[in-house]
Amino acid sequence: MVRRVSTTLTSPATAARPAAPRRRTRLLALPEARWALAATVAFLVGLGCDVGGAPPWVYGTLYAVAYATGGWEPALEGLRALREKTLDVDLLMIVAALGAAAIGQVLDGALLIVIFATSGALEALATARTADSVRGLLDLAPDTATRLTDDGEETVPAAELRVGDLLLVRPGERIGGDGRVVDGVSEADQATVTGEPLPVVKRPGDDVFAGTLNGTGALRVRVERDPADSVVARIVTLVEEASRTKAPTQLFIEKIEQRYAVAVVAATLAVFALPLAFGADLTGALLRAMTFMIVASPCAVVLATMPPLLSAIATAGRHGVLVKSAVAMERLGEIDTAALDKTGTLTEGAPEVTDVRPLPDSGLDADALLALAAAAEHPSEHPLARAVVGAARARGLRIAPAREFVATPGRGVSAVVEGCVVEVGRVGDAGLPADADDTHDPARARSPLGSRPHPSAGTTVLVSRDATPVGTLVLTDRLRPAAPAATAALGALTGTTPVLLTGDNAPAAARVAEATGITDVRADLLPEDKVNAVRDLRLAGRKVLFVGDGVNDAPALAAAHAGLAMGRAGSDLALETADAVVVRDDLAAVPAVVRLSRTARRLVLQNLVIAGTFITGLVLWDLIGHLPLPLGVAGHEGSTVLVGLNGLRLLRERAWQE
Numbered sequence: 001m002v003r004r005v006s007t008t009l010t011s012p013a014t015a016a017r018p019a020a021p022r023r024r025t026r027l028l029a030l031p032e033a034r035w036a037l038a039a040t041v042a043f044l045v046g047l048g049c050d051v052g053g054a055p056p057w058v059y060g061t062l063y064a065v066a067y068a069t070g071g072w073e074p075a076l077e078g079l080r081a082l083r084e085k086t087l088d089v090d091l092l093m094i095v096a097a098l099g100a101a102a103i104g105q106v107l108d109g110a111l112l113i114v115i116f117a118t119s120g121a122l123e124a125l126a127t128a129r130t131a132d133s134v135r136g137l138l139d140l141a142p143d144t145a146t147r148l149t150d151d152g153e154e155t156v157p158a159a160e161l162r163v164g165d166l167l168l169v170r171p172g173e174r175i176g177g178d179g180r181v182v183d184g185v186s187e188a189d190q191a192t193v194t195g196e197p198l199p200v201v202k203r204p205g206d207d208v209f210a211g212t213l214n215g216t217g218a219l220r221v222r223v224e225r226d227p228a229d230s231v232v233a234r235i236v237t238l239v240e241e242a243s244r245t246k247a248p249t250q251l252f253i254e255k256i257e258q259r260y261a262v263a264v265v266a267a268t269l270a271v272f273a274l275p276l277a278f279g280a281d282l283t284g285a286l287l288r289a290m291t292f293m294i295v296a297s298p299c300a301v302v303l304a305t306m307p308p309l310l311s312a313i314a315t316a317g318r319h320g321v322l323v324k325s326a327v328a329m330e331r332l333g334e335i336d337t338a339a340l341d342k343t344g345t346l347t348e349g350a351p352e353v354t355d356v357r358p359l360p361d362s363g364l365d366a367d368a369l370l371a372l373a374a375a376a377e378h379p380s381e382h383p384l385a386r387a388v389v390g391a392a393r394a395r396g397l398r399i400a401p402a403r404e405f406v407a408t409p410g411r412g413v414s415a416v417v418e419g420c421v422v423e424v425g426r427v428g429d430a431g432l433p434a435d436a437d438d439t440h441d442p443a444r445a446r447s448p449l450g451s452r453p454h455p456s457a458g459t460t461v462l463v464s465r466d467a468t469p470v471g472t473l474v475l476t477d478r479l480r481p482a483a484p485a486a487t488a489a490l491g492a493l494t495g496t497t498p499v500l501l502t503g504d505n506a507p508a509a510a511r512v513a514e515a516t517g518i519t520d521v522r523a524d525l526l527p528e529d530k531v532n533a534v535r536d537l538r539l540a541g542r543k544v545l546f547v548g549d550g551v552n553d554a555p556a557l558a559a560a561h562a563g564l565a566m567g568r569a570g571s572d573l574a575l576e577t578a579d580a581v582v583v584r585d586d587l588a589a590v591p592a593v594v595r596l597s598r599t600a601r602r603l604v605l606q607n608l609v610i611a612g613t614f615i616t617g618l619v620l621w622d623l624i625g626h627l628p629l630p631l632g633v634a635g636h637e638g639s640t641v642l643v644g645l646n647g648l649r650l651l652r653e654r655a656w657q658e
Helices: 031-051 056-083 089-102 106-140 231-245 253-277 282-296 299-318 326-332 342-346 366-377 383-394 435-440 483-494 506-516 527-539 551-559 572-577 589-624 629-651 653-657
Strands: 144-149 152-157 166-169 179-183 186-189 200-202 219-223 321-323 337-340 347-358 402-408 412-417 420-426 459-465 468-479 499-501 520-522 544-548 562-566 580-582
Touching: 031 056, 031 106, 056 089, 056 106, 089 106, 089 282, 253 282, 253 589, 282 589, 299 321, 299 326, 299 589, 299 629, 299 653, 321 326, 321 589, 326 562, 326 580, 326 589, 337 342, 337 483, 337 527, 342 347, 342 506, 342 544, 347 366, 347 383, 366 383, 366 402, 366 412, 366 420, 366 459, 366 468, 383 459, 383 468, 468 506, 483 506, 483 589, 499 506, 499 527, 506 520, 527 544, 527 551, 544 551, 551 562, 551 572, 562 572, 580 589, 589 629, 589 653, 629 653
Parallel strands: 337 499, 337 544, 499 520, 544 562, 562 580
Antiparallel strands: 144 152, 144 166, 166 219, 179 219, 186 200, 321 580, 347 468, 402 412, 412 420, 420 459, 459 468
8 A cells, every 4th residue: 555645755646756857057058158168169279270380261260260259248248338338357358359369469369268258157157056056955845745634634735835734744754844743753854954963853842844854753743934934945045145145256356457447448549549649650550559458458467367366276176175266266365264064064974982881780891782782773774873883893893683673763772682672762762861861862952943951962872671771872973083173273374263153052062162172152053043143253344264064054155255165965055155165075175275275365466566567567668668569469478478377386286285
């Protein structure tokens, strides 16, 4: 008999239907990427023909294709801006490229076009991928829910639920709406909302969230929030709002593009018109003005910015940090405050056995107690059970076979092991006083929408044999080995101790803070609380780096001056929202990439001084004396090559180690 369920994830109507594919924009689906690819291919083929000695009409035609395919869009945008009485550097780049072509420097102009087209394509891809992830977050919530009525039950779209509806949530289903448990006991995996590493025990009176996964028990839930106002829906809204309100991500050079573009155009017209007014011949005035346009064009200024940042991106990538753009690399070096998530960031996000305590009269040593608990837990899929079994295997212990295994939601497991009934459950749920449960069970106590007691920093489980307690095991979320050194390094770089922002309980947060030297600890935070904390820091004048990994961290990643996500266990939304991703989950890479970014910013400033010096010298030479066009081109190209090579210094291994 087929069982009715409350979500389309496991309902008979959809059981045979393949999972919906992840909505992810392909690179070549973007017109910007297709035009950039066409321009790049035409340029590279033309360059090969040029170097190989092909007839000029061959490579000239290919360069013209590169101009057209890569330049039409920025030219159109520039003309639109001009119509609105704004002059941007895109239009100036097109004019400079055409000017270069007019005096025979077709290769230089085509290269400039390709650089701008590629940059625009990467920006469009980053925007599209972030939008994909925001839309995909809605897939966390189920499409349907089972609503209980006076006549029985009915399957309804989750979007049609109303406050006061009573839902039936069967084992293994996603909860259809934010609400409160009125009947039943189970555990819910709500890591996507709160970031907690362990499933949370749910009993009557406890809050639950839409999209979180129910465990082995059945629950009846009273809906207390409209679907449009659920925690998952609010996360989507927060990410979108934070992305829209984030300050424009302009590179340093882009901040002066308007004035620079206007100044160069005005000066070029003046250099052309003034000599004519005083009787100079047309050809000489035009040649001088064109020379001025070439030597004053911002090619060297553009290369002053991009090679250091792109070299830093390449070096970071070799060491497991994916920085998504030059803008992101620049912003990483500007931060003066670090805010860190706990679970999955400073910790590994998975429980481990940290203490084995046999009772004095049990007749068991630590290994025997752990082996007994592992035998009873072996058939279970619970994260705590996997941690116990893994600890026993790590010690090379024999795990005896178990019979008559029973898992009781919210209490624990029992099984017959070598003729004895072995029970393993959390303290308070397995035979100790009930008040001990609230002391040692952070999962049960967690209730972000309401009040709750204050738990301890670990989970204690009691092991009983034939109804007699024989010992306890303590499980905690393991701290990453590099966490203390990484937080200390971030503190040294920013001059302030990092802030800990976590959705986990206060004692668990305090344990991690003590181990890492963090003094500013903010626990029990929902996603909007993390965003508010980041915004408060920014309102205080701080440029915040936020490091996180989960869906619940995505709004804060978007709201921060720079966001960095842990890659291995990071959610799709966090990875797409962040400015950079630590692919190998190596926390030591976080301060390293900040240092690298600051070095890149210093090289950018050096290059701008070099480029500015060359441009000023060549311009004065052209205005005061007579600068031959070939010498002007040589000086312009020489400055371009010099700043490019200076930026490539960051490709060396020393750049990361320093």
